[in-house]
Amino acid sequence: MxxxxxxxxxxxxxxxxxxxxxxxxxxxxxxxxxxxxxxxxxxxxxxxxxxxxxxxxxxxxxxxxxxxxxxxxxxxxxxxxxxxxxxxxxxxxxxxxxxLIEGAYLVSEHSSLRSNEEVDRPGTRVTVGKGSAYDLYLSRELQQASIERAPTSPAVVEHFLTHGHEVAAGVRQQLEADALRFGGLRLLPGRFMVxxxxxxxxxxxxxxxxxxxxxxxxxxxxxxxxxxxxxxxxxxxxxxxxxxxxx
Known part of the structure; x- marks a missing residue:
């Protein structure tokens, strides 16, 4: 070249x-x-x-x-x-x-949500990093759930916990690390996007x-x-x- x-x-x-x-x-x-x-x-x-x-x-x-x-x-x-x-x-x-990177959902271990398909329903607040690919994608795709924006993607889980939201969305690796760090959390199986x-x-x-x-x-x-x-x-x-x- x-x-x-x-x-x-x-x-x-x-x-x-x-x-x-x-x-x-x-x-x-x-x-x-x-x-x-x-x-x-x-x-x-x-x-x-x-x-x-x-x-x-x-x-x-x-x-x-x-x-x-x-x-x-x-x-x-x-x-x-x-x-x-x-x-x-x-x-x-x-x-x-x-x-290629997997996008995943994180919820409280006590959440009633068990699959990615259950997330898009009234009353579900999904935390994303402002301006991230997940923000752009879910803003188009979610019809009933609402989007809540953390300042950055690394701050998503802390923002999700602080405000008591139902779901955090982001890079699987980041969410897995945060689940271990904070405790009492679990990832929904599979991925909602690539x-x-x-x-x-x-x-x-x-x-x-x-x-x-x-x-x-x-x-x-x-x-x-x-x-x-x-x-x-x-x-x-x-x-x-x-x-x-x-x-």
């Missing part, structure tokens, strides 16, 4: 490639306890992209998905790692997915940049880079997305 001057300009018009990193999704990024610096699957991929383009990398770090998306939309970052969603797609051009996590940049960066990024993601999957990154960071609850079918 050769890099032209115009392509480099499209990705890094300010000379440095700015990656929007969301620390609110523990499957993709977090802070290294040894040095406090961002690390994780998305950080590794961002570094690989910067190396491929031959430019310096700057990590622009956020605590929530909505803020990470907004950073790209407001030209505070050049690209990011986002769950594919039609609302976000109005401004952002997505690659195909590189990772998040297709992709890379994206503003559509106005041009067709050449969009095509390059799409090809880069397919190469990262095919080469084993994404799988190696998931293993290296000890990530459970996520899998490498299938390669995009030709044509």
């Amino acid at each position: 050769s890099v032209s001057a115009s392509l480099r300009q499209a990705f890094a018009p300010y000379g440095c490639l700015r990656a929007s990193i969301n620390l609110g999704n523990p499957i993709l990024a977090g802070l290294d306890p040894a040095n406090g610096k961002p690390c994780g699957v998305s950080v590794d991929i961002a570094r690989a992209l910067a190396e491929r383009l031959g430019v310096e990398l700057e990590l622009v770090v956020w605590d929530a998905a909505g803020k990470s998306v907004e950073a790209v939309q407001l030209d505070q970052a050049d690209f990011g790692f986002f769950a594919i969603d039609p609302k976000r797609g109005e401004q952002i051009a997505f690659t195909d997915a590189y990772v 998040i297709r996590q992709a890379m994206g940049l503003l559509r106005n960066r041009g067709d050449e940049a969009q095509s390059f990024l799409a090809g880069f993601v397919e190469e990262m999957k095919a080469s084993g880079f994404v799988a190696d990154a998931l293993n290296r960071h000890g990530i459970k609850g996520a899998s490498v997305a299938p390669l995009q079918e030709a044509g």
Whole structure:
């Protein structure tokens, strides 16, 4: 994949490639306890992209998905790692997915809810991270239950407990960890959605940049880079997305 001057300009018009990193999704990024610096699957991929383009990398770090998306939309970052969603797609051009993540529901161990299908009923309040993929998806899909928004995805379970809501929704891995931390909670079996996590940049960066990024993601999957990154960071609850079918 050769890099032209115009392509480099499209990705890094300010000379440095700015990656929007969301620390609110523990499957993709977090802070290294040894040095406090961002690390994780998305950080590794961002570094690989910067190396491929031959430019310096700057990590622009956020605590929530909505803020990470907004950073790209407001030209505070050049690209990011986002769950594919039609609302976000109005401004952002997505690659195909590189990772698949399960979305799950968490309830009190005393809850009468036993299945995902029982959640959407009158009187059920579902806590989600504001602006997260779960917020966008459930806001469209739930017909009878109501949505309650925590400031960030990592704060969902605490918000759910503090306000006495019936259901918390989010990344399975995060919910499992919080269930152990708080106690008295259980996950509903199965999943209510699969998040297709992709890379994206503003559509106005041009067709050449969009095509390059799409090809880069397919190469990262095919080469084993994404799988190696998931293993290296000890990530459970996520899998490498299938390669995009030709044509």
